[in-house]
Amino acid sequence: MDDRQRYDRATAALEPPFAILDxxxxxxxxxxxxxxxxxxxxxxxxxxxxxxxxxxxxxxxxxxxxxxxxxxxxxxxxxxxxxxxxxxxxxxxxxxxxxxxxxxxxxxxxxxxxxxxxxxxxxxxxxxxxxxxxxxxxxxxxxxxxxxxxxxxxxxxxxxxxxxxxxxxxxxxxxxxxxxxxxxxxxxxxxxxxxxxxxxxxxxxxxxxxxxxxxxxxxxxxxxxxxxxxxxxxxxxxxxxxxxxxxxxxxxxxxxxxxxxxxxxxGLFHPRLFDFYSRFTGRPAALFALPVVRRPSPTTVTVLGGGYLASGAPGPSRLPQPYLPAGLRYTPDEGAGEVQTPLLGQPAEDLRVGDRVWFRHAKAGEMCERFDTLHLVEGDTLTESVPTYRGEGKTFL
Missing domain, CATH: 3.20.20.10 (Alanine racemase)
Structure with missing residues (x-):
């Protein structure tokens, strides 16, 4: 069973958007x-x-x-x-x-x-x-x-x-x-x-x-x-x-x-920006799921939300990464949107309304400012759900 299947099975009872920790x-x-x-x-x-x-x-x-x-x-x-x-x-x-x-x-x-x-x-x-x-x-x-x-x-x-x-x-x-x-x-x-x-x-x-x-x-x-x-x-x-x-x-x-x-x-979450180091290799642990809500064309799907940009100098490296299914990419004129995000690529042909697309944030903890809960996944099972700072009513910055 691949990671996408595991995550989909573990979170089948949840309605996206939501975030998980592997x-x-x-x-x-x-x-x-x-x-x-x-x-x-x-x-x-x-x-x-x-x-x-x-x-x-x-x-x-x-x-x-x-x-x-x-x-x-x-x-x-x-x-x-x-x-x-x-x-x-x-x-x-x-x-x-x-x-x-x-x-x-x-x-x-x-x-x-x-x-x-x-x-x-x-x-x-x-x-x-x-x-x-x-x-x-x-x-x-x-x-x-x-x-x-x-x-x-x-x-x-x-x-x-x-x-x-x-x-x-x-x-x-x-x-x-x-x-x-x-x-x-x-x-x-x-x-x-x-x-x-x-x-x-x-x-x-x-x-x-x-x-x-x-x-x-x-x-x-x-x-x-x-x-x-x-x-x-x-x-x-x-x-x-x-x-x-x-x-x-x-x-x-x-x-x-x-x-x-x-x-x-x-390094505990291993967000996207940490893929580009030669001295170590981590495993993506924190992800968020967005639902497919539109199919504007046979090769395009649109997911709900997605504009969760990371801090720092602006540029493509600060965008979340469409991670699973692999091979999706942003449209050049919309990128990651406030309320919707169109995605292109061969995998879009097989996605249907209601399917999930899994993303990785460019940075680590900033993802938790968007979600009040992290759902903890072991294998293909959701074992626990824990609050983020936001989930406890705390927004320090």
Whole structure:
């Protein structure tokens, strides 16, 4: 029985649109991430999962420890649900959430905030001026891990922190150490140009070689710079963790002595964008089904909805992939639509009104913003249905 038959049989009682998680693929992907981490713990990126029961399931597996959240309100809610050791990987300007954090001994002990400038600390001081008693806030310094060459004329990597070198990091750590109410406990540096850029793109061998060349240079530069930064910050803080990497760079990042843990999440679902890496191969685990509702021509079918585009630079790579039956493609003038999506290709000839087309999202957790439930499939059986964040009434971004 092929995957399409399994999924159709397992979900026969459901009415699409809906989303599923193939548990066998999910657990295989988790085991592969742990192998690649080489014994260093993996902090789970919640933005790539966005389902509380699934986060609990992952943290129960050997090799995973702690969460990397994307907003402070999300982290506060996760603490209420019993989670601990949560790194908020992005700075916050949420005054109400900051007051709640500083006013709760439990939350302040479990959550670490990311900071990359004194301006953010000044904002927090102002936001917390009326909070009494005010509990100490744990701080992680976020470091720019981007690759810069040709005297700054070339850059690869996400535009995150302004902190790039050891002196800048030490100055910020010293500033934080002097301020009452804060304590530096961690450091993170996300190398997006390695972890988030596939080195085996469909655009051709020449471009792939350029990507690999850049990534090799970046990895060599970063191992030295990150090591110097960690040593400099340790002069002012007792670091509990140094976080780096992502699904696409785990085996590289863990080689660094300075790194104590890596982050990953997308690799558990293995969305479409992660097909284009030469260093690892995952199994598609998260999919969504849309029903065929029209047949405009003998070689075209139209499904309901489908415009679930991924964030990032716009382009075809951000579209969901028509996955099963294999061989379907978008029309060039409509693409993935808000309320309907026409699909072309030989398989369209055999599809009828009411049949399902299975899609993969380009990214991981963003799919869960569209669905309130993930239906868990083992073999050809639906074993459980769990809520996403949306299903629990939570939309943090």
């Amino acid at each position: 548990l066998e693929a999910f657990h295989a992907n988790a085991a592969a991430l742990v192998r690649r981490a080489g014994g260093k713990p993996i902090r789970v990126a919640t933005k790539s999962i966005r389902s509380r029961p699934l986060l609990e399931r992952v943290l129960a597996m050997d090799g995973f420890a702690g969460l990397m959240a994307f907003t402070l309100p999300e982290a506060l809610w996760l603490v209420e649900q019993g989670f601990g050791d949560i790194l908020v990987a992005y700075p916050t300007a949420d005054r109400h959430a900051l007051a709640e954090l500083a006013g709760s001994a439990e939350a302040a002990g479990r959550i670490t905030l990311s900071v990359d400038s004194a301006d953010q600390l000044a904002f927090m001081d102002h936001a917390l001026a009326g909070v009494h008693p005010r509990h100490e806030i744990r701080i992680s310094i976020d470091i720019d891990a981007g690759f810069v060459a040709f005297n700054g004329k070339f850059r690869a990597g996400a535009l995150r922190s302004p902190i790039r070198d050891a002196e800048q990091a030490a100055d910020l750590a010293a500033d934080i150490a002097k301020r009452p109410g804060y304590r530096v406990t961690g450091l993170m540096a996300y190398e997006a140009q390695i972890a988030g850029v596939g080195d085996a793109p469909q655009t051709g061998a020449a471009y792939a070689r350029l990507i690999r060349f850049m990534q090799n240079l970046s990895a060599r530069e970063l191992i030295l710079r990150r090591g110097r930064i960690v040593n400099a910050v340790r002069q002012f803080a007792d670091l509990e963790f140094v976080n780096g990497g992502g699904t696409g760079s785990i085996e590289r990042t863990v080689r660094e002595k300075a790194i104590t843990e890596v982050a990953a999440g997308s």
